[in-house]
Amino acid sequence: MDLPLTQGVHHIGLTVADLEESAQFFTALLGWQEIKRRDDYPAIFVSDGAIMLTLWAAQTDTPTRFDRKTNVGLHHLAIRVDSKATLFxxxxxxxxxxxxxxxxxELIREGPAMHMMCYEPSGIRIEFHWTGV
Structure with missing residues (x-):
């Protein structure tokens, strides 16, 4: 069997309606670190130490919110948590x-894995997932 040509995710880029508000969701609420900013891009890079997100500002005053049921694209971003207590x-x-x-x-199927789903400020669905072990 051939080995994969890739080695995991380097970063995930998300276009957001309000760059500062979305960055605050990850840094202020979830404790992520801001890695850097690029005002010319414009983007803010944030990381939890395991994954990095590039939050990129939409280039319009009236961004279109993604509809996961009718558009092709990111259905949701699933982020792993280390315990049931952390999930709650x-x-x-x-x-x-x-x-x-x-x-x-809530339990995933019969458990013990659990997850929850929310929307970050731009409407991107974020899942928090605990494996149950």
Whole structure:
């Protein structure tokens, strides 16, 4: 069997409506680090130490919100969490800060894995996933 030609994800680029607001979602609410900014791009790079996101500002005053049921593109971004407690902590923190929650922590099928789904400020669906172990 041939080995894959690739070695995982380097970064994920997301176009966002409000660059600062989306960056704050990841840094202020989730504790990620801002790695760098490019004002000429314009973009803010954020990381949790395992993955890096490039948040890129939409180049229009009226960006079109993605519809996962009718558009081809990113259905959602799934981010791994280390424990059930962390999953519930994220849910509570996001709820307290007015983040739109699609559904709170729940079992995946019969469990023990659990997940929840929310929307970051630009409407991108973010899943938080705990493997159950």
């Amino acid at each position: 902590e994220i849910h509570d923190k996001l709820s307290t800060h007015g983040v739109e929650i699609e559904f709170g922590p």
